[in-house]
Amino acid sequence: MSDTFPLVIDGQTVQARQGETVLQAADRAGIQIPTFCNDPRLTPSGACRMCLVEVQGQRRLQPSCAWKAEPGQVVTTASERIEKHRAVLLSMYLADHSQDEAGQAADIATGNKLRAYTVDRDDLLPLAPVHSPRVGRADDNPYIAFDPDRCILCARCTRYCDEVEGVSAIQLVERGGHTTIGTAGMVGLLATSCELCGGCIATCPTGALFEKKADPAPDPDETIVRSTCNFCGVGCQVDLRVRDGRIAAVEAPPPGTTVNDGNLCVKGRFAYDFVHHDERLRSPLIRQADGSFRQATWPEALERVASGLKKIRDRDGGDALGFISSSRCTGEENYLMQKLARAAFGTNNCHQCAAT
Amino acid sequence: MERHGAQRHRVLALLKEAGGVSVASVQRIARETGVPEADVWGAGRFYELLSHPDVERRVCQGLTCQLFGAATLEGTKVSCLGQCDRAPVVLGRDLGVVHYGMPRGGVSPADPDLPMDLGGPDTADYAGLARARELGVAGVLDALAAAGLQGRGGAGFPAHLKWRSVSEQAVTERYVVCNADEGEPGTFKDREIMLRRPHRMLEGLAIAAETIGAAAIFIYIRGEFPEEKASLQRALAEADAHLGHLDWRFVDGHGAYICGEETALIESIEGRRGMPRLKPPYPTVQGLWGKPTLMNNVETLACIPDILVRGGERFAALGRTEPGTKLYCVSGHVGRPGVYELPLGVCLDEVVDAAGGYVGTPRAFSPGGASSGFLPMSARRVPLDFKGLPAHGSMLGSAGVVVLDDTVDMAQAALWQAVFFEDESCGQCAPCRLGTQLVRQSIGRYLGTGDPAHFAHLDEIAWEMDQGSICGLGMVAALPLQMARRHFPQDFGPRPPGATMTGGGPA
Numbered sequence: 001m002s003d004t005f006p007l008v009i010d011g012q013t014v015q016a017r018q019g020e021t022v023l024q025a026a027d028r029a030g031i032q033i034p035t036f037c038n039d040p041r042l043t044p045s046g047a048c049r050m051c052l053v054e055v056q057g058q059r060r061l062q063p064s065c066a067w068k069a070e071p072g073q074v075v076t077t078a079s080e081r082i083e084k085h086r087a088v089l090l091s092m093y094l095a096d097h098s099q100d101e102a103g104q105a106a107d108i109a110t111g112n113k114l115r116a117y118t119v120d121r122d123d124l125l126p127l128a129p130v131h132s133p134r135v136g137r138a139d140d141n142p143y144i145a146f147d148p149d150r151c152i153l154c155a156r157c158t159r160y161c162d163e164v165e166g167v168s169a170i171q172l173v174e175r176g177g178h179t180t181i182g183t184a185g186m187v188g189l190l191a192t193s194c195e196l197c198g199g200c201i202a203t204c205p206t207g208a209l210f211e212k213k214a215d216p217a218p219d220p221d222e223t224i225v226r227s228t229c230n231f232c233g234v235g236c237q238v239d240l241r242v243r244d245g246r247i248a249a250v251e252a253p254p255p256g257t258t259v260n261d262g263n264l265c266v267k268g269r270f271a272y273d274f275v276h277h278d279e280r281l282r283s284p285l286i287r288q289a290d291g292s293f294r295q296a297t298w299p300e301a302l303e304r305v306a307s308g309l310k311k312i313r314d315r316d317g318g319d320a321l322g323f324i325s326s327s328r329c330t331g332e333e334n335y336l337m338q339k340l341a342r343a344a345f346g347t348n349n350c351h352q353c354a355a356t
Numbered sequence: 357m358e359r360h361g362a363q364r365h366r367v368l369a370l371l372k373e374a375g376g377v378s379v380a381s382v383q384r385i386a387r388e389t390g391v392p393e394a395d396v397w398g399a400g401r402f403y404e405l406l407s408h409p410d411v412e413r414r415v416c417q418g419l420t421c422q423l424f425g426a427a428t429l430e431g432t433k434v435s436c437l438g439q440c441d442r443a444p445v446v447l448g449r450d451l452g453v454v455h456y457g458m459p460r461g462g463v464s465p466a467d468p469d470l471p472m473d474l475g476g477p478d479t480a481d482y483a484g485l486a487r488a489r490e491l492g493v494a495g496v497l498d499a500l501a502a503a504g505l506q507g508r509g510g511a512g513f514p515a516h517l518k519w520r521s522v523s524e525q526a527v528t529e530r531y532v533v534c535n536a537d538e539g540e541p542g543t544f545k546d547r548e549i550m551l552r553r554p555h556r557m558l559e560g561l562a563i564a565a566e567t568i569g570a571a572a573i574f575i576y577i578r579g580e581f582p583e584e585k586a587s588l589q590r591a592l593a594e595a596d597a598h599l600g601h602l603d604w605r606f607v608d609g610h611g612a613y614i615c616g617e618e619t620a621l622i623e624s625i626e627g628r629r630g631m632p633r634l635k636p637p638y639p640t641v642q643g644l645w646g647k648p649t650l651m652n653n654v655e656t657l658a659c660i661p662d663i664l665v666r667g668g669e670r671f672a673a674l675g676r677t678e679p680g681t682k683l684y685c686v687s688g689h690v691g692r693p694g695v696y697e698l699p700l701g702v703c704l705d706e707v708v709d710a711a712g713g714y715v716g717t718p719r720a721f722s723p724g725g726a727s728s729g730f731l732p733m734s735a736r737r738v739p740l741d742f743k744g745l746p747a748h749g750s751m752l753g754s755a756g757v758v759v760l761d762d763t764v765d766m767a768q769a770a771l772w773q774a775v776f777f778e779d780e781s782c783g784q785c786a787p788c789r790l791g792t793q794l795v796r797q798s799i800g801r802y803l804g805t806g807d808p809a810h811f812a813h814l815d816e817i818a819w820e821m822d823q824g825s826i827c828g829l830g831m832v833a834a835l836p837l838q839m840a841r842r843h844f845p846q847d848f849g850p851r852p853p854g855a856t857m858t859g860g861g862p863a
């Protein structure tokens with residue numbers, strides 16, 4: 001335990017690790033500090049001002065997401081001053097946000113933290129709408145949409161695109177109330193370096209970035225099914241959002257919980273239409289003498305393949321055969337494929353489609 | 357993410373060279389510097405002069421220009437241009453003054469006893485630099501401490517503490533930065549120093565660089581000051597024998613008041629959007645490119661040679677309530693607007709006396725730029741200094757003193773200041789980005805309807821702007837309105853829709 005040290009948060013002694021921020025130390029101790037702009041994968045920016053706390057000896061409130069925990073530090077996350085700060089700040093955010101008929105922040109299937117933080121508060125100020133002059137962008141990409149009226153400018157998306165993806169397709173543009181999320185020339189994402197990974201959607205805390213083809217309205221009957229992406233062998237975990245037995249959208253589990261750390265690629269996140277597609281093959285087909293296909297069972301199809309392969313080996317030798325496996329296979333499956341080639345058919349003619 | 361070895365610091369200068377932000381210029385500069393296109397675009401679009409390069413007429417909307425009828429002038433509205441002594445002012449395409457209301461203002465009469473002596477001749481003997489070398493680092497720091505010199509950029513932070521802190525950092529790659537981004541409405545003193553005393557400022561910088569062992573000196577100069585930049589460059593060439601051994605770099609501002617804030621200025625030198633950083637760490641510890649950085653205001657630096665030549669004690673003794681003389685910029689309803697060097701801590705009446713007296717019946721004044729709000733004439737004998745004014749809810753700031761006579765509608769004056777802060781907020785933090793809009797909107801709605809109910813939640817919003825903002829801009833942006841409401845309640849009561857008040861009554 002030599003690399004941990006104690007500090008006091010809300011009167012409770014908390015053990016912090018070297019280099020940890022107050023927000024992280026509090027989080028591990030079960031003390032929740034609200035935040036919009038914090039994403040554990042990103043360098044803290046301290047810009048949303050939601051996580052301000054009192055640090056003893058500091059005149060000003062300090063952002064706990066960026067403030068390093070220090071031995072013996074005394075931090076307060078709940079006080080009259082902090083409550084007032086949160087109430088007024090949230091009122092201001094709400095006055096600049098698209099609202100439903102009840103005057104609440106929009107309810108989004110992927111979650112809207114502003115709504116979560118405001119629905120149950122009775123100390124908010126009824127401010128006139130701000131109507132910040134920020135704008136969106138015409139964008140014909142098939143997957144990612146942006147609604148500036150739900151954007152709180154926490155800049156998680158732009159920082160994610162830069163710091164995690166290394167793509168920097170989007171950036172804060174303009175200044176003051178005009179500040180918005182833009183691209184060079186304000187063109188659609190397809191005309192930029194964007195790889196359509198959709199990580200910006202995942203990190204957006206208020207649903208300002210959202211998936212075009214998924215229904216943005218929440219559904220209380222929705223279930224989450226944890227699965228493994230089968231587009232490649234990395235093994236990214238996915239949470240399938242299932243409605244009526246169909247996939248409504250695919251999300252990555254939260255950062256820090258699975259191997260993919262909250263990230264997915266364009267295929268893992270958006271290429272799920274095949275699952276319910278009419279033309280999807282659901283059973284093997286065997287070609288008949290007249291060239292047409294007929295449905296078959298798996299044992300029948302496998303038997304047909306095995307006997308065909310054996311026939312060629314017996315007639316022309318193993319080297320008359322070649323084996324190609326798919327980049328959608330796992331490492332184990334690829335191993336088995338080369339084993340089959342070498343051990344069962346005695347040939348080194350084996351390849352993998354991603355190996356070129 | 358930028359390419360390894362990317363030259364981000366060149367981005368803004370290249371955009372300027374290319375005539376501003378366009379799809380073609382951004383693509384080319386991204387290729388040339390290795391900085392992503394979106395970053396180049398986003399950085400460029402932050403700056404007024406880069407996003408709107410082709411403006412024929414820029415009409416100053418600063419408080420003083422507004423007092424003198426800026427609203428009637430044709431052209432694109434822009435934030436205060438630092439020409440308040442000539443109000444109202446219009447800049448042409450090349451950023452030169454093409455229209456002004458009166459000739460350039462006055463300065464204190466020549467007096468060799470004054471450290472700055474703007475009215476006297478500019479000596480370029482660099483005696484202060486020679487003296488600094490004799491004194492050595494410790495001696496220079498001691499002289500600064502004895503002088504009690506407080507930073508003239510607005511915060512009044514003791515110069516010797518800053519210099520000492522930088523010189524004690526373990527990291528030896530250090531920088532000196534001169535903050536010549538003067539943009540606080542009502543302020544034009546750095547302008548006069550750069551035009552009349554460029555050698556003083558350069559000498560101060562040279563002393564700073566040698567004292568802290570700086571690798572390079574950066575002069576970040578307001579983009580709308582081409583004449584001032586030329587004056588400095590001329591002086592630098594003239595004094596090559598004294599200054600040539602140092603690494604001097606001029607960096608242009610591009611039309612963003614917030615880049616006067618020290619960490620935003622550093623971001624801007626690095627080629628980014630001028631968004632202030634979180635502090636700590638302070639620039640003295642991690643500044644330009646993460647290295648210890650000494651940043652001082654033009655006036656602070658220009659005080660240094662005199663302090664070394666004639667001694668810190670002498671400088672300190674020149675002050676009234678606090679050490680030294682101070683340049684007070686005076687504009688508005690006074691006889692001879694201009695820059696006057698007076699003992700630090702004189703009161704409004706004395707400052708205005710130096711500036712030709714009041715014109716009309718004074719009713720309100722702003723002691724130190726837009727950020728200092730408004731005070732009533734009952735404060736006319738309050739010392740205008742760094743430590744005393746905060747007790748009056750104000751501050752000396754940049755000492756841009758604007759006098760308002762009794763024809764001014766204080767709600768209208770508050771609106772002019774609110775527009776400035778709204779236009780100049782960098783936008784990164786919500787208390788300021790949204791607060792400045794809410795403040796401006798509430799005054800606008802009040803003026804339109806005459807209904808004070810539009811100020812319903814302004815106290816809470818102003819409180820949150822002060823408490824929650826990242827930098828000084830947001831913290832003070834509600835002050836003009838709040839102080840005007842406090843001191844001039846007559847101008848904020850119910851009034852007929854669209855009516856103007858003057859002297860507290862209907863016009």
Ligand SMILES: Cc1cc2nc3c(=O)[nH]c(=O)nc-3n(C[C@H](O)[C@H](O)[C@H](O)COP(=O)(O)O)c2cc1C
Pocket residue numbers: 506507508509510511512513515535536537538539540613614615616617618619651652653654656657827828829
């Ligand atoms: C919004 C804002 C604008 C500022 N503008 C200027 C400026 O134009 N010039 C300046 O010297 N300091 C300005 N400052 C103060 C600087 O941050 C910094 O304190 C100063 O340059 C330090 O120099 P000094 O110690 O010599 O005063 C500004 C501060 C804020 C918060």
Ligand code: SF4
Pocket residue numbers: 614631632780781782783784785786788789825826827828829830831
């Ligand atoms: S207070 Fe205003 S200017 Fe300062 S960082 Fe926040 S938004 Fe930017």
